[in-house]
Amino acid sequence: MAIKEQLEVVQQGAKVWNEWREVNDGLDYDLSGANLVSVDLHRANLNGINLSSANLSNANLFEAQLYEADLSGANLFGAHLAGSDFDAVQVEDTIFGNLDLSEVLGLEHVDHYGPSSI
Numbered sequence: 001m002a003i004k005e006q007l008e009v010v011q012q013g014a015k016v017w018n019e020w021r022e023v024n025d026g027l028d029y030d031l032s033g034a035n036l037v038s039v040d041l042h043r044a045n046l047n048g049i050n051l052s053s054a055n056l057s058n059a060n061l062f063e064a065q066l067y068e069a070d071l072s073g074a075n076l077f078g079a080h081l082a083g084s085d086f087d088a089v090q091v092e093d094t095i096f097g098n099l100d101l102s103e104v105l106g107l108e109h110v111d112h113y114g115p116s117s118i
Contacts, residue, residue: 002034010036014044021045072113091116
């Protein structure tokens with residue numbers, strides 16, 4: 001389950017999140033199960049974050065850094081993913097509906113632990 005302080009920060013958007021993360025480097029970042037519907041996270045540093053079962057539908061993840069993030073069970077329906085980095089991202093039961101994956105980086109290096117929906 002998402003850590004309350006981290007959830008409150010990330011819901012304020014990428015600029016606030018990135019600044020907070022620089023000051024709080026080295027924490028275990030956990031946004032699992034978070035409701036992040038339509039949140040603007042363009043260019044957010046989400047590397048290594050647990051986003052399992054998070055609802056990211058219609059979120060703006062343009063050029064977001066997701067290296068080694070856990071997206072297992074996450075809902076990305078309608079999310080804007082152009083330029084985002086999926087290198088070493090973990091997926092299983094992840095929902096990739098109503099979105100364009102053609103400009104997502106690192107798709108060839110995604111770790112598939114089970115089927116996902118497109």
